[in-house]
Amino acid sequence: MDVKNAIEKRRAYRSLEQVEITQDMIRDLATSASLAPSCYNNQPWRFVFVKSRSVLPKVFDALPKGNAWSKKASMIVAVYSLKELDCSIGDRTYYLFDTGMSVGFLMLRATEMGLVAHPIAGFDPEKVRNTLGLPDGSTLIALIVVGRHSDNINNDLSEWQREQESQRPPRKTFDEFCRIV
Numbered sequence: 597m598d599v600k601n602a603i604e605k606r607r608a609y610r611s612l613e614q615v616e617i618t619q620d621m622i623r624d625l626a627t628s629a630s631l632a633p634s635c636y637n638n639q640p641w642r643f644v645f646v647k648s649r650s651v652l653p654k655v656f657d658a659l660p661k662g663n664a665w666s667k668k669a670s671m672i673v674a675v676y677s678l679k680e681l682d683c684s685i686g687d688r689t690y691y692l693f694d695t696g697m698s699v700g701f702l703m704l705r706a707t708e709m710g711l712v713a714h715p716i717a718g719f720d721p722e723k724v725r726n727t728l729g730l731p732d733g734s735t736l737i738a739l740i741v742v743g744r745h746s747d748n749i750n751n752d753l754s755e756w757q758r759e760q761e762s763q764r765p766p767r768k769t770f771d772e773f774c775r776i777v
């Protein structure tokens with residue numbers, strides 16, 4: 597799959613089925629994430645790959661009703677960082693920017709591997725932090741819900757979530773977010 601295909605194929609699907617996640621797959625995803633650019637090559641991203649049957653349910657406990665579909669995940673990747681791990685130039689602090697780029701790389705590689713990697717911000721951060729023992733002062737930025745896309749629509753989905761399974765949410769037009777000078 598080339599990059600353009602992976603970009604076009606990636607979707608934040610919410611109907612998932614189980615898939616075996618191996619150590620090799622995790623290392624492959626982490627390697628792809630690690631090849632992202634970062635300010636001074638600081639590599640501020642940190643990931644906890646949660647796949648054990650004993651820990652996953654504790655992360656599921658941190659999900660609100662709107663993200664109940666995530667409980668079908670085969671793995672959840674907790675993405676966190678600390679401001680001190682990356683450049684700050686005046687009011688430009690780059691740890692979130694650089695971590696986001698590495699997550700983008702991870703998601704595209706996951707797509708190429710036939711996985712869904714769906715980022716979510718809707719979770720109780722304190723519950724997840726405590727479960728995973730994240731360092732003080734770190735920012736838990738997102739959870740990436742990983743599984744295999746299922747053609748059977750998840751029963752937990754609302755009407756608008758169901759619609760989005762078959763139709764990608766619309767994007768802004770070129771003129772709404774770009775200008776050429």
Ligand SMILES: Cc1cc2nc3c(=O)[nH]c(=O)nc-3n(C[C@H](O)[C@H](O)[C@H](O)COP(=O)(O)O)c2cc1C
Pocket residue numbers: 606607608609610662663715716717718719738764765
């Ligand atoms: C930072 C971030 C937070 C998100 N949070 C949620 C979430 O809590 N629940 C959810 O179902 N989707 C969440 N999404 C997925 C977006 O809704 C989805 O990417 C967007 O609607 C575009 O759809 P597409 O990715 O399939 O093109 C989030 C995406 C990002 C990047």
